[in-house]
Amino acid sequence: MSINADTKDRILATARELFHGRSYADVGIKEICTLANVQKGSFYHFFPSKQDLAMAVIDDMSDDWAQGFVAEAFDEALPPIERLDYMVDAIYYWQKAAKSAEGRMPGCLFGNLALEVSTRDEVLRARLNAVFDKASASFHKALEQAVELGEMPPLDTAATATAMLAYLEGVILLAKTRNDPEVVRILGPAIKSIRIELRHPN
Amino acid sequence: MSINADTKDRILATARELFHGRSYADVGIKEICTLANVQKGSFYHFFPSKQDLAMAVIDDMSDDWAQGFVAEAFDEALPPIERLDYMVDAIYYWQKAAKSAEGRMPGCLFGNLALEVSTRDEVLRARLNAVFDKASASFHKALEQAVELGEMPPLDTAATATAMLAYLEGVILLAKTRNDPEVVRILGPAIKSIRIELRHPN
DNA sequence: AGTATATTAGACCGGTCGGTCAAGTCAAGG
DNA sequence: CCTTGACTTGACCGACCGGTCTAATATACT
Secondary structure (H helix, E strand, O other): OHHHHHHHHHHHHHHHHHHHHOOOOOOOHHHHHHHHOOOHHHHHHHOOOHHHHHHHHHHHHHHHHHHOHHHHHOOOOOOHHHHHHHHHHHHHHHHHHHHHHHOOOOOOHHHHHHHHHOOOOHHHHHHHHHHHHHHHHHHHHHHHHHHHOOOOOOOOHHHHHHHHHHHHHHHHHHHHHHOOOHHHHHHHHHHHHOOOOOOOOO | OHHHHHHHHHHHHHHHHHHHHOOOOOOOHHHHHHHHOOOHHHHHHHOOOHHHHHHHHHHHHHHHHHHOHHHHHOOOOOOHHHHHHHHHHHHHHHHHHHHHHHOOOOOOHHHHHHHHHOOOOHHHHHHHHHHHHHHHHHHHHHHHHHHHOOOOOOOOHHHHHHHHHHHHHHHHHHHHHHOOOHHHHHHHHHHHHOOOOOOOOO
């Protein structure tokens, strides 16, 4: 039981790293197997298809995020607005570390996959969409609390939360294209300036 | 001369459509040739490699943009801030039209390619980066004029311009993942709320 | 011990990939 | 008329793709 779990985890971890560092299409199952020290037959014992592997990778990373620094950043002990800065900082240091390790800024796995596969694979698209919804919910909660505490004037918290997530993804996209994490540090904090007013504030 | 130019243009137009609608890796040269009614040998007469084709597609699209609705949106006759709304509207209608034609929101060709290839292909990455720089410059000019005209309080126009571009790309990314152009219409206008203050406003 | 089951091993499959190449077609210029 | 060089044709290449399959092996239960 520990052996197979280990094998599956090794596949998952390797796939995640490769998908994140390159792309879905560019990484073959053979390469994943070689790097994970697993044979093809074993791979297809655990994952029925490459698509299923991708699903598992998305879920895996999403869980790690939720339990990792997203949980830290959106800790309710922090003042709501500081959570946004925490999130930006976390992304900055992460991407910076990844770049000095691999030489390239990998960007956001979810964003990368979303743009690559969402015109071609409904199942993966839906999954990625759910990940974004979940992320947006964290922003939403923080904004609601910020308004409640009077730290922010009232606004359309749901729309603004999504807008903030979009901004982060956009900043990461640009930073990756420049291959320069500093873009995140410089542009990131402006996330706090984004506002969408209430439609009918009567 | 008209024949060969036609062939090259047909390849370019077909490749652009396919790359935009799907992805770089997912579209093969054979498919492009078939759809463009061109033989493989002819293809390689005009383009030394798939990478060269991608470069040409990027340049082609970039030119069309610059001469097309980017030129319209950033027309100096328009009040600077209205140019931002014009840009958002243009993207919205474009994506909406594309979706009703193909069933899927293709998103931004440059953003798509950037996330897909920039960890793997320095040449394409640099080209895409240049496209973004050029786009950012349009925003920059608009912001400078807005400040000059007193329509906006002073701010770090260069950084804010890049932030606005990032925001747009992020909004398109999210909209594509949702496969819903309405995201652009709802989140887009908040581009005007983004601000990065001057570092040393003393 | 014996048997069922989960896992591993790795050869193998048809198909596609980007790219090459030799043999031509064709129009323009001398 | 003949040569030149741009363009086209389509067969061909080795490599790799995702995925299958059979046989061997480790593990778990009775």
